[in-house]
Amino acid sequence: MNPGSGKNGVELIGVGKLYGSTQAVRGVSLAVREGEFLSVVGPSGCGKTTMLRMIAGFIEPDAGDVLIGGVSMKGVPVRGRRVGIVFQNYALFPNMTVRENVAFGMKVQKRPQLQIEETVASLLAMVNMADRADSYPRQLSGGQQQRVALVRALAIEPRVLLLDEPLSALDAKVRNTLRFEIKRIQRDSGITMIYVTHDQEEALSISDRVALMRGGSLEQVGTPAELYSSPASEFAADFIGVNNILRGVYEGGGKFAWNGRFFTVETPAEAERNPGARAILTIRPERLVPAEAEYDGPNALEGRVAGRIFLGPLTRVALAVDSPDGETLLLDLLNAAGESAQMGDLLKVRFAPSDAHLLF
Amino acid sequence: MLRRAFSVSLILLYFSFILAPIVLMLIGSFGEKWFSTLLPTGFTLDWYVQLFRKAMYTRAMVMSLWVAGLTVLINGAVSVLTVYAVHVLDSRRIRAAFDFCLLLPIAIPPVVMGLGMIQAYNWKGFSLVGTWQLLLGAHLVYTLPFMMRPLMANIEMIRWSTLEEMSLSLGASLWTTIRRVLIPNLLPGIVSGALMTFAMSLGEFQLAVMVTGSKTQTFPVVLYQAFYVSTGFACAATVLMVLTSLLALVGLSLLGRSFSGEAVMGS
DSSP states (O other), X not given: OOTTOSTTOEEEEEEEEEETTEEEEEEEEEEEOTTOEEEEEOSTTSSHHHHHHHHHTSSOOSEEEEEETTEEOTXXXXXXXXXXXXXXXXXXXXXXOHHHHHHHHHHHTTOOHHHHHHHHHHHHHHTTOGGGTTOOGGGSOHHHHHHHHHXXXXXXXXXXXXXXXXXXXXXXXXXXXXXXXXXXXHHHHTOEEEEEESOHHHHHHHOSEEEEEETTEEEEEEOHHHHXXXXXXXXXXXXXXXXXXXXXXXXXXXXXXXXXXXXEOOOOGGGGGSTTEEEEEEEOGGGOEEOOTTOOSSSEEEEEEEEEEEOSSEEEEEEEESSTTOOEEEEXXXXXXXXXXXXXXXXXXXXXXXXEEEEO | OHHHHHHHHHHHHHHHHHHHHHHHHHHHHXXXXXXXXXXXXXXXXXXXXXHHHOHHHHHHHHHHHHHHHHHHHHHHHHHHHHHHHHHHHOOHHHHHHHHHHHHHHHHSOHHHHHHHHHHXXXXXXXXXXXXXXXXXXXXXXXXXXXXXXXXXXHHHHTTHHHHHHHHHHTTOOHHHHIIIIIHHHHHHXXXXXXXXXXXXXXXXXXXXXXXXXXXXXXXXXXXXXXXXXXXXXXXXXXXXXXXXXXXXXXXXXXXXXXXXXHHHHOO
């Protein structure tokens, strides 16, 4: 079955958008299932917001097509798409109270007054804003405004909810609670959500799937776990989470050469086709574990502690490895081990072959 | 303590500088005679009676209110549309052209504008000079920046383009969006622009003196002539002018407040 179908699914087919001579979005094809929570992440200028605005109908694509519920949106204006939108700056109507803001979409649709009142009341209760129904937006905090903006978009029973960096203007504490509130609403209502953010950690924590964009194209689409543990490219390995990126040569037979050292790695069968090729080995900081001094198994490294950052539950240590290029590796140590590692200490670490990820 | 006394006296000085002439005019308008004395002598209401009896003055007042009112209405409509377009188009070049156009009427002295208008609209067999329509045109240009500026600041402050996108996405038509969202949120700008524009048009002298004819004179023009009649009469005319202006401004701001109040209550 076509994953983008279903009456509230979204499908992009070879969608492109040109701004002057800049290709903001190039040939993006992506299917979002009905009821799915998909995040679009990428650095600023990667085209994620342009893509979202094409789904909403604010921008017409130059190439390709946007389908909602399996129907082409070509020539369908914004107001005919029944797509809910949440912006970074809340965009509540300043001249209306919270209640009027939430009721606006239903009033425009000429729903019966009683139904409007009931829906507004239950939506406001859902985000704990019932007692602020008669407040004006300027009397609310940023987090409260975004809660209202969220249910205002839900009030029109949209087929898809598009969120464009909805939490970026809020401070860290509010951002974290609201993040999970959005997730809860999505799970309870089963609404399709497309969530644009530059914050990869945010995307990993709440999404069913994550689409990583770079330079207008999709770099990788997958579950948060897939993106984290099996990045498809060096860009993905670097952008998602923290990573150690080792540039070396794949020697064949599961051997990776780096700075005169050899590591044993797990490789896909097709890797054997090009022994001697330049390759990249990525290892997450938490996959580097301390080894006893007498350890002489594979994949051991020795270096001096060149820096340490206390992160609460763990300590991130920068390890200067003895190599011609003077490379530094990051490793995360749970606190007991982390506290004992002092600057300048000699430390031996190792990693399991299955914990490193090889890229060509 | 000293600093406070200093600033208080500065403020007092400022107010007396602005208000003293008006107070003197008020006193003078009720005085029978005001000749080589500090204050006028005798009490009379005669100057006011005369003022309302002379058709030239009442007609000029009506003309002034007419031109000022039309200036506010036309400039308001033009400015809302222009500011909306410039904001939504969001082009740096258009914005630069807009800013330049707004500077022109301020940079060009009214005398120059008036002379230019006489040259430009005075052809053989067809002349606009002396008509109120030409004065209206002159006032429209002259006051336009003072209507546009507060509106531009207003529409930028509310970040209109996002609000418009939001309203459209909620299913509203562009017309509903403009009526229910744009206008109510633009009212503060409209009111302050209208107050400014009305006051400027009502009191404008240089353009009016050059462009109007005997049938289309505005109040500031006849007011100037009143000083040749008699001091008391001129004072009464001035007081009438100030009162009209104040009443109109208070009225306008009350009107604006009641409208925005209505919008806030939610229609």
